[in-house]
Amino acid sequence: MRMLALLLAAMLAAPSAAQDAMPPAPFAYRQLDDPEQEAAAQELMETLRCLKCQSQSIADSDASMAGDMRHQVRIRIAAGEDPDEIRQWLMSRYGDYVSYEPVMSTTTWPLFAIPVLLVLIAGLLFRRRFTRRP
């Protein structure tokens, strides 16, 4: 019974600090008025990684930093910036990490090269196995 009371108390306890008291950024939750621009912003936000939560895109996260990143994306799109430019702007600060869209670079090229290589090896093996010798 004491255990149950303790559990209930723990459930009702107020979440502790380490959360800011500021309201979310103006465009964290507000969509852009132009539906075309909003669609471009949404598409970009879904491929940018939340830095606080790490396994979510900024479109999915309620972390205040993700909200601030959505704000940046939306005001930059509204100002006429290209989505790829905004991605580049973030990648020049946080590296490949921030983008869910893989790019070919000096560290990622094996990801693209190895599958091609494996398919080639498999093709060669099959050819050798299935060609009848005279």
Next chain:
Amino acid sequence: MSWRMWLPFLVFFGFLGLAAYQLSQPKDDFIKSTMVGKELPYFTLPPASLDRPGVDSRYFYDGGPKLLNIWASWCLPCIAEAAQLEQLKETGVEIVGVAIRDKPADVMHFLTEHGNPYTRIGRDDLSEVQLGLGSSGVPETFVIDGNGVITYQHIGDIRPEHVPVLLEELRKAER
């Protein structure tokens, strides 16, 4: 039987071993800024407290290396590093603060409680400067040389063992 029969098994167990090894390695959760070695982005921030001026990026071009501390009154590890910042200030280091998503009243409360090592504190309500620096959390501390170039990033709270490291980085930034 030819030895080749064992080749697929070898490849398979080799892969298994590699995966097991990688899983047992500790994961580095820090996202390092790729702005280290580059110039500060241009920014101007209004003051975050009543008794310190705001921060302008041009302030970092006066020839002397400084620390730029990203913090917030709502951040618990920031309380833990307060003593180390005080210690750095006492050795003559200039520390410029950037308060993330913070209210002046909360900032003042924090500073009276835990000390004020800052010469200036900028108010970054939209994390714009934080994003501009490639910082992904609070607290973080950057070493900026006298020409506005970021030379070092410390992620997380400054513990006593990090103080000599920061002093050494500041010394290096002086050249």
